[in-house]
Amino acid sequence: MIRKESLQILRDPSSIAIAFVMPLVLLLLFGYGVSLDAKRIPLAFVVEQPDANSASLTGAFQRSDYFVPRGFGSIQAAQRALDAHEVSGIVWLRNDFSRHLLARGDARIGVIVNGVDANQARITEGYIQGVWQAWLLGYAHSQGHELPAMVMLEPRIWFNAAVRSRDFLVPGLIAVIMTLIGAMLTSMVVAREWERGTMEALMVTPIRIGEIIAGKMLPYFVLGMGGMLLSVAMALWLFDVPLRGSFWALSAASALFMLVALGMGLLISTVARSQFVAGQLAIVVTFLPAFILSGFIFQIGSMPAFVQLITHLIPARYFVAILQTVFLAGDIWPILLSNSVALLVMMVIFLGLARRKAHKRLD
Incomplete structure (x- = not known):
């Protein structure tokens, strides 16, 4: 199954484009074209x-x-x-x-x-x-005078002393990219098998349903981690975003979030047997919330209270917090561990639901 999915990825240019070309385009657009700074x-x-x-x-x-x-x-x-x-x-x-x-x-x-x-x-x-x-x-x-002032302000800006919006946007963009790679690609994996009529052939083989899910997940996990490494490399060497924390802590959190995204994609794929429907659901359920409600651009603290409650259901919220902490502040373990535990719980839920919904029956 792993070999079959790997060959299918290599023969499908769109998968390679989503995993490597899309991060390149998004990072260039947000790194150079989008800025929250006000100059000139x-x-x-x-x-x-x-x-x-x-x-x-x-x-x-x-x-x-x-x-x-x-x-x-x-x-x-x-x-x-x-x-x-x-x-x-x-x-x-x-x-x-x-x-x-x-x-x-x-x-x-x-x-x-x-x-x-x-x-x-x-x-x-x-x-x-x-x-x-x-x-x-x-x-x-x-004039030889001192300007009267009740309070003398000496501002110090922590973590992003240059006040560059690029240092804030680029790390958060990695969460959006990995959501697209993990959820978008895997959301169409099972649906594609149903549309092409190959699911019936898989069902008559002695392979178990858990092995089918694992065989479909692992190649896309590798693909997603490759997209993450490309994004981190561009952030460090092209946009000069500092990485003050541990690369291994970043990699572990990224792997955990990638499993969450794969679980969401597989759950969508097992429910929707049409690639078009699966793709639309992936955009609405995973990409848009990751873009708007994760704290990637809009501060969660400035949102209405009921929207802040909703953001706790968005996995990207926790990963964005990890990314911004590791890149700009360092290994702040209380933040990293608490958000990683939330991602771990979501991974168990989504993968468990995907396994429960997947079965070797035609109904």
């Missing part, structure tokens, strides 16, 4: 009375990697550019900016941010405040 934000600058102070502040924004300032002669022109989505925000220096700065030190700037994308708006606002605060500190030191 187009920003309108309105200076009603240009002078040395306003030029200094404008220069601070121009030197920042996060903004591309564009000058406008009036606030009305800047607002039209904002309405036309030519800029993402406006910084407005009124004609009394320098007078208030020199006389009382309480000069203010006007900031208008496009709030259609709430996440982008918050990031833009935070970056503007950062540049403004840094400029105020520099201005105060140049």
